[in-house]
Amino acid sequence: MNILLINHYAGSPVRGMEFRPWLMAREWQKLGHTVTIVAADFTHLRSQNFEVPRSFTEVDVDGVPYVVLKTPRYHGNNAGRGRNIASFCLQLSAHAGRVARTYRPDAVIASSTYPVDIYAASKIARKAGARLYFELHDLWPLTPMVMGNLPWWNPIILILQGGENAAFARSNKIISILPDADRYIRERGYDVGKFVYIPNGVVREEENTAPAEPVPQVETLRALRADGWFLVGYTGNHSVANALETFIDAAVMLRDVRVKLVLVGKGNHKDALTARAAGAENVLFLDPVPKTAMGALLAELNAAYMGLAKSRLFDYGVSPNKLFDYMxxxxxxxxxxxxxxxPVRDADCGLTVPVGSPRAVADAVRTLMAMDAPVRRQMGENGRAYVRRNHDYPTLAKRFLAALQD
Structure with missing residues (x-):
């Protein structure tokens, strides 16, 4: 099968997020299928963007072929990002015939976080005589309506809603990382018989991968553990949505014990979080590490924190990459x-606490510290067994492929 996967933000383990398109493509290749990913040269998510001379430049990304479109650069979540998205989608639509003739896809997957790439994907599929699929990540336009307080009649929301409606109506299958997205699809008035749940996953090889060179952040944590500190860590984007204020505020209640709360990553909320933690000697901020070093960094932690601010977005489930990495x-x-x-309750691999309660987080840290090491170790092993069983990428890729072939 020839598969064309359109994901504006597609990266790789080396280039940075998003990882899922590359990981799926690699597994499909192993199963004998031809895969091409279409991505933009610039996004705010990658740590290393593409440098290409012109649009539709073919780039080999660690064995996976990408077609890269040149798009305007931007900073922050503003009008510049909108121009970047519009450029990508308009170029792809204008050259739909060329893409269809060149890559001759049997399956076209519209997979960008926003839904308006469905128009270009639909056009390519029609010209190629291919089946059309929509991969639902975040719920747009619901996400900017909830997080950005935008009304339904805002022009941006209307555009996004039109894209989502087209995606639900035209696609052969709607594949989502969210376990209960079928409820959302039903509420929107569309056929839930198209729905297939395929969550985010893990790469088993990362369990025992050691970075080729020493990583300063890993060395810092190793030294702290050797000095007797109990390390509770968060890795990932420093944004309002991740409820990191709760994590930081818990540090004040833990000053009497030898524990450090560690935040590894970057994001538009990091400066505010750093200011909030001023004077808290048991809070440590570290720069992000490459995905190839994440396993080594997590190995130095005693426990990990996963938080999200309350939102009705999560009524349809969550599938956080960082949680599965922790597990x-x-x-x-x-x-x-x-x-x-x-997933934490399902796997019996940790402690669930109320959202927005620093006291509950601090109490959970104390509970974990008071546990016998073998009990705490078993809790962690429960999580590892769970993700190996339910979130291994080779297995997820086969399930995705089955949806494409159905």
């Missing part, structure tokens, strides 16, 4: 999320 590393998880699913 693969066999780390007990302090889980401060209210959603329709709870």
């Amino acid at each position: 693969l590393a066999a780390k007990p998880v302090i889980y401060a999320v209210e959603s329709s699913n709870n």
Whole structure:
């Protein structure tokens, strides 16, 4: 099968987020299929963007072929990002015939976070005589309506809603990382018989991968552990949505014990979080590490924190990459999320606490510290067994492929 996957933000383990398109493509290739990913040269998510001379430049990304479109650069979540998205979608639509003739896809997947790439994907599929699929990540336009307080009649919301409606109506299958997205699709008035749940996953090889060169952040944590500190860590984007204020505020209640709360990553909220933690000697901020070093970094933690601010977005479930990374590393998880699913409870791999309660987070840290090491270790191993069983990328890729072939 020839598969064309359109994902504006597609990266790789080396280039940075998003990882899922590259990981799926690699597994499909192993199963004998031809895969091409279409991506933009610039996004705010990647740590290393593409440098190409012109649009539709073919680039080999660690064995996976990408077609890269040149798009305007931008800073922050503003009008510049809108121009970047419009440029990508308009170029792809204008050259739909060329893409269809060149790559001759049997399946076209519209997979960008926003839904308006469905128009170009639909056009390519029609010209190629291919089946059309929509991969639902975040719920747009609901996400900017909830997080950005935008009304339904805002022009941006109307554009996004039109894209989502087209995606639900035209696609052969709607494949989502969210376990209860079928409820959302039903509420929108569309056929839930098209729905297929395929969550985010883990890469088993990362369990024992050591970085080729020393990583300063890993060395810092190793030294702290050797000095007797109990390390509870968060890795990922520093944004309002991740409820990191709760994590930081818990530090004040833990000054009497030898514990450090560690935040690894970057984001538009990091400066505010750093200011909030001023004077808290048991809070440590570290720069992000490459994905190839994440396993080594997590190995130095005693436990991990996963939080999300309360939102009706999570009524349809969550599938956080960072949570599955924590579980693969066999780390007990302090889980401060209210959603329709709870992987930590399902796996029995941590402690679930109320959202927005620093006291509950601090109490959870104390509970984990007081546990016998073998009990805490078993809790972590429960999580590892769970993700190996339910979130291994080779297995997820086969399920995705089955949906494409159905």
